[in-house]
Amino acid sequence: xxxxxxxxxxxxxxANTVRQDVIRMIAEAKSGHPAGxxxxxxxxxxLYFSFLKVRPKKxxxxxxxxxxxxxxxxxxxxxxxxxxxxxxxxxxxxNLRKIGSRLQxxxxxxxxxxxxxxxxxxxxxxxxxxxxxxxxxxxxxKNRVVCLTSDGExxxxxxxxxxxxxxxxxxxxxxQIMDRNNIQIDGTTDEVMxxxxxxKKYEAFNWSVIEINAHDIKQILKALEQADKTxxxxxxxxxxxxxxxxxxxxxxxxxxxxxxxxxxQAEKAIEELKKERLRIR
Amino acid sequence: MRLNPNLFTENEEKESTRAGFGKGILKAGKQxxxxxxxxxxxxxxxxxxxxxxxxxxxxIQVGVAEQNLATVASGLAHVGKIPFITSFxxxxxxRNWEQIRTTICYxxxxxxxxxxxxxxxxxxxxxxxxxxxDIAITRVMPNIQxxxxxxxxxxxxxxxxxxxxxxxxxxxxxxQKSPIITTKSTEFKIGKAQLFKDGSDVAIISCGPIIYxxxxxxxxxxxxxxxxxxxxVHTIKPIDKKEIIKAAKKTKAVVTVEDHQIHGxxxxxxxxxxAQNYPTRMEFIGIKDRFGESGSDKELYKKFGLTYKHxxxxxxxxxx
Numbered sequence: 001x002x003x004x005x006x007x008x009x010x011x012x013x014x015a016n017t018v019r020q021d022v023i024r025m026i027a028e029a030k031s032g033h034p035a036g037x038x039x040x041x042x043x044x045x046x047l048y049f050s051f052l053k054v055r056p057k058k059x060x061x062x063x064x065x066x067x068x069x070x071x072x073x074x075x076x077x078x079x080x081x082x083x084x085x086x087x088x089x090x091x092x093x094x095n096l097r098k099i100g101s102r103l104q105x106x107x108x109x110x111x112x113x114x115x116x117x118x119x120x121x122x123x124x125x126x127x128x129x130x131x132x133x134x135x136x137x138x139x140x141x142k143n144r145v146v147c148l149t150s151d152g153e154x155x156x157x158x159x160x161x162x163x164x165x166x167x168x169x170x171x172x173x174x175x176q177i178m179d180r181n182n183i184q185i186d187g188t189t190d191e192v193m194x195x196x197x198x199x200k201k202y203e204a205f206n207w208s209v210i211e212i213n214a215h216d217i218k219q220i221l222k223a224l225e226q227a228d229k230t231x232x233x234x235x236x237x238x239x240x241x242x243x244x245x246x247x248x249x250x251x252x253x254x255x256x257x258x259x260x261x262x263x264x265q266a267e268k269a270i271e272e273l274k275k276e277r278l279r280i281r
Numbered sequence: 282m283r284l285n286p287n288l289f290t291e292n293e294e295k296e297s298t299r300a301g302f303g304k305g306i307l308k309a310g311k312q313x314x315x316x317x318x319x320x321x322x323x324x325x326x327x328x329x330x331x332x333x334x335x336x337x338x339x340x341i342q343v344g345v346a347e348q349n350l351a352t353v354a355s356g357l358a359h360v361g362k363i364p365f366i367t368s369f370x371x372x373x374x375x376r377n378w379e380q381i382r383t384t385i386c387y388x389x390x391x392x393x394x395x396x397x398x399x400x401x402x403x404x405x406x407x408x409x410x411x412x413x414x415d416i417a418i419t420r421v422m423p424n425i426q427x428x429x430x431x432x433x434x435x436x437x438x439x440x441x442x443x444x445x446x447x448x449x450x451x452x453x454x455x456x457q458k459s460p461i462i463t464t465k466s467t468e469f470k471i472g473k474a475q476l477f478k479d480g481s482d483v484a485i486i487s488c489g490p491i492i493y494x495x496x497x498x499x500x501x502x503x504x505x506x507x508x509x510x511x512x513x514v515h516t517i518k519p520i521d522k523k524e525i526i527k528a529a530k531k532t533k534a535v536v537t538v539e540d541h542q543i544h545g546x547x548x549x550x551x552x553x554x555x556a557q558n559y560p561t562r563m564e565f566i567g568i569k570d571r572f573g574e575s576g577s578d579k580e581l582y583k584k585f586g587l588t589y590k591h592x593x594x595x596x597x598x599x600x601x
Contacts, residue, residue, distance in 0.1 A: 066359075109388050116359065118387045124352045124380050131356020131364075134341065138317070139361070158380065161349035169341075 006049040009281060011217050014084060015045045016277045019246045020270055021080035021093055027266035029097040032105070035243035035256040037077035039181050039214075040148065043239055044081045046220045047146060056086035059114040065143055066116050066132050070125020071150035071179065072106040073258070079103050079112075087114040123156025125149060126176060130166040133174040133234075144228070146175045152184035155193045166234040167206040174234040175227045176207075179214075181243040183254035202236050214239030246273055282475055285461050289500065294461040298454040298490060299397045301433030303328025305440025306365055310336050316444055317357060319343060320367045321350045326456075327367035327397045351377040351392070355384035358391045363444055370396025370412035370453060374419050385449050386422040393443050394419075398456040399429075400489065400540030401568060401585055402578040411573040417545025419451040420518045426471060427518040429453040429488040429539075429547075432462045435515060438469035446471065455540075457578045459490035474521035476528075480510035483596050484528035487538035488514050488547050491587060495538045498592035509596065517550050525554050529561040534599040536564045538592055540582075543567035564595035 006014065018041050026032035048054065052065040069078050076096060083090045088102070095101035102112040106120030116132075119125050129147035136143050153159055166174055180198065182189050189195050202209045208230045212219040220239075227235035243257070244250025247269040250261075261269060287293050310316045310332055318329050319341040333340045341357075343349045347368055354364035366373060374381050374394055385392045399412045420427045426443065428450065430436040436454055443450040462477070463469075477492070478499050487495040492513055499509035512528050514521060529535055535555065537548035548565040555561045568585055582588050 068356075117355070118383060121379060121383050124348065124384055127349045127352035128356035128359070128384055131353035131358075132360050133356075134353070135357040135360035135362045138338070141360075143360075158348040158352065161343070161346035162352070165343055165346070165349055165353060 008217050011045055011049055012280045013277065014049055015042050016273055016280065018045055018077060018080045018084060020273050021083070022076045023247070023261065023266050023269045023273070025076050025080065025093050025096045026260045027263060028094050029260065031097060031260050032076055033073040033258045034250060034261065035183065035254070036071065036074040036150065036179060036181065038245045038247060038250065039241035039243045040074055040179050040239070041077050041245070042215050042217055043148070043177055043220055044077050046217055046224070048081045048085045050221060051224050052146065054085070056114065059087060063143065066129070066145045068116050068125050068129040068132070068145065068147040069107060069119055070129070070147055071122065071153055072119030075107045078107065082114055088112070122150070122153035123158035126159055127162035127165065129174060129176070130162050130171055133166070133171040134169050136173060137171070144173050144175065146177065148177050148179065150179045151181065151189055151195055151198065154195055154198065163202070163205050163207070170232045171234045172231050175224070176234065176236040177239050178236060179241055180238050181241045183243050183257055185257050187254055198238055206233060208233045208235040209238065210235065211238045212240065214241045215245055246276060248272060282467065282477055283464065284477060285464050288460060288462060288496070295458040296433035296461060297456060297458050298430050298433055298436040299328045299456060301430065301436030302395055302397070302440050302452065302454050303331055305437035307331045307335060308437070309441050309444035310339065312441070313363060313444060315361055316363045316365065317341060318365050318367065319350055319354055321345055321347045321373065323368050327395060329367060347372045347377040348380050351380040351394070352384050354392045355388055355390045363391055363393070365393045365395055367395045367397065369410060370399040370415040371410055374415055374451060375412060378418055382422055386424045389424050389448060391447050392449055394449070394451045395454065396451065397454045399453045400455055401573040401581045401587070402490065402540050403456045404578045404581065405575045407575040408572040413542045413568050413573065414545070415451070415453060416517055416539070416541050416547060417549070420550060424449055425518065426450040426516065427453070428471065428516050430515050431488065431490060431492045431513055432459060434461060434463050434465060434467070435469055439515065442469060442471050453489065455490055457490070460493050462493060462496070472516045472519045472521055474524040475513040475515070476510070476524070477513050478509070478511040480508040480532065482508045482532055483534045483536060483600050484510045484512060484532040485536045485538060485592065485596070486512045486514055486525065486528065486547070486551050488517060489540055491538055491540045494582070494587065494589045494592055497589035498596065501589060501593060502596060507596065507600070514547060514551070517547055520550050520554060522554050522558065525551055526559050529555055529559050534562050536566060536592060536595045536599055538566040540587060541567055543569055562599050564599040566592055566595055
């Protein structure tokens with residue numbers, strides 16, 4: 001199984017491609033969640049093009065690494081990354097949220113090969129990932145499990161049940177990457193429900209904690225490498241992101257959590273991203 | 282069908298259906314190394330002790346966290362395990378219903394949900410711990426099988442059977458000791474109802490240990506010249522339409538009996554089958570839109586209208 005590792009410049013270019021795909025997909029669907037999708041694009045691209053062992057043509061390969069997307073609403077970014085990685089044809093991306101599509105509004109495991117779980121209802125991805133990690137350990141297997149979560153879903157009790165559980169069973173084959181973007185549907189996390197120091201909370205729960213700027217691909221790679229080496233504890237990478245990253249009028253505005261751009265807005269966004277692409281080195 | 286010869290004699294044997302589950306999971310565990318047990322701080326109460334002793338490395342304790350119980354199990358099933366999750370039915374599938382819906386049923390993961398202490402028969406713990414809605418909330422979900430065994434032997438067989446099905450299942454078991462109705466040689470097949478007693482005037486359709494009251498009612502009715510058929514619909518989903526329609530055609534009158542709310546339970550499931558295929562006069566014995574309370578199982582069955590005497594009254598009403 002090859003990881004087809006891209007270098008940092010290639011990863012940046014791929015992230016730009018994915019961001020354009022995400023804008024086009026959500027604009028075409030006329031609904032969806034652009035802010036989180038754009039915010040986690042760099043992480044997803046780095047995972048699929050430089051870290052995870054996956055075989056797009058054999059998605060159920062028993063030796064694969066597992067990616068569990070807990071905050072399922074950012075699936076446009078996951079779908080775009082999967083299509084670019086070769087799991088399914090790119091033209092299918094325009095079917096997002098349409099009748100009969102394999103690209104459901106929130107991911108459905110049974111619909112699209114390569115998805116490890118159906119998700120969207122928040123707070124239950126981490127415990128599924130922990131269950132997978134424990135099951136793999138029980139079977140003496142080396143596969144890794146990576147779970148993407150949001151900061152908002154740390155308001156769910158189920159998340160903290162999973163946090164305790166993963167620490168109790170020393171799941172060092174589990175890496176959580178939390179999208180720390182400080183927004184949720186009704187406003188900023190500070191207004192809706194202050195989460196305070198997630199770093200201190202996780203340390204108290206006996207997790208290994210790494211904080212990064214998750215738009216710096218070198219930092220993402222380094223954090224993953226460190227997480228991989230950590231023994232006897234699960235690792236959380238607190239990924240500080242800018243919601244709507246890459247599109248000036250979406251960045252840091254919670255109103256773009258779950259709103260599709262109009263055709264004009266989408267065109268403007270694509271223009272910005274195309275200009276940005278020329279600056280990548 | 283040949284029932285336990287000791288039934289209704291001085292030698293009547295009693296055992297809880299949860300104890301039957303405990304024996305079943307031990308056997309299922311011996312048959313398949315992928316069977317694992319997970320509990321939310323109720324290993325003893327849900328009779329996992331023998332399994333834990335035999336397979337300590339295949340037991341997982343999540344603490345008092347039923348949502349985690351269901352979702353960790355979904356993850357375990359995803360990597361090839363066959364998790365049996367145990368708690369009180371009130372909390373699993375009660376508290377963790379949405380997790381079961383999304384991560385087990387929608388994902389179609391091979392998880393077995395074992396809800397113990399179901400029904401008002403749980404007794405003195407009171408209404409907070411008496412799951413009277415679990416059949417209703419599980420049978421509405423696609424992909425899941427819903428089974429309520431009538432005695433310990435059947436619970437053991439049902440446990441072994443669901444371990445082999447490769448899809449979600451809910452197994453409803455009970456705290457209280459109840460009569461052994463079937464025998465070791467009684468065949469158990471998921472989705473296949475059992476004709477415990479033939480009859481021609483009325484069909485009493487039931488599931489779970491309360492079917493003992495139905496058999497008792499049939500015995501009493503016989504003395505009064507009323508011939509009652511008793512059908513054990515241990516599998517509420519997928520339900521045995523054929524046997525239910527056959528019983529209705531034969532008797533033209535149906536009484537359903539369950540230790541569960543009449544809304545959404547076995548009675549509703551039977552009514553759905555008959556309304557579409559063979560509309561039949563029906564009466565429903567069950568909890569009638571109320572919460573339970575503390576008391577012994579016998580006292581509660583009497584107070585809430587679940588005894589053979591209540592069944593006889595319902596039979597007389599339905600046959601006109």
